[in-house]
Amino acid sequence: MKLKLSILLILGWAPLTMALPIHNPVPGGVAVLDIGEAGSATYNERPVMIAKHATGNVAVVGIPLSAESGQHRLALETGAISFEVKGKEYEIQRLTIQNKRKVNPYAQDMDRIVKERTEMDTVFDSYTDVNDIDLTFDVPTEGIMSSSFGLRRILNDQPRSPHSGMDIAAPEGTRIIAPAAGIVAATGDYFFNGNTVMIDHGQGLITMYCHLSRIDVEVGMKVRTGDLLGTVGKTGRVTGAHLHWGVSLNDARVDPALFLTKESL
């Protein structure tokens, strides 16, 4: 309740014209900031999402997991505002991956890994002008949340990047739907992520679906909320069948749970 109250305070108790994600200014979180009349803003020199409200504009800022706690700066056309990022310690998660090549790739895998990383980074880095973006997501698949965002991962006793999404365990073949409208920006069979779909929702908001058994969309396709993207699988680096669901905002991977304000897992 405290978080919801702080959003209302920021917006001055005005009626919402557009639903927003939960304001949670921590590494891997989202800051929802009142910017008054300003029509654009940048954070770490990247354009950020602007939601228009009757009482003024709101910047919706993704905060990277690597962010330091303390005062952060949002640059506007006329000056800047600062906001506080609070520290957050994510727990450690140890996993055993049977396919050791997915933890310690062979030398001949590196070209493929680098090429795929570039392809995904290009999508994460994109900013397309779209208005009326739906920021209250549907859950993309029916299942059980098996691993939450931000966990500091140790795979086969070796430290690896923190968990950049939410895992939802479900039987292979379970339907995965678009949680909001967007355009399919990439699909592929990636070394670590397996069969993958990336959706561009506009203004730097990108979602990603990994380890699919089947992909049902193609690059360039428009999807609406509820459209079928593919089915749950166990392709790529996995311990079992699940959906890895990632959300990225201004190239910062953020907690998908902050967008699940309609219903919770």
Ligand SMILES: [Zn+2]
């Ligand atoms: Zn995952």
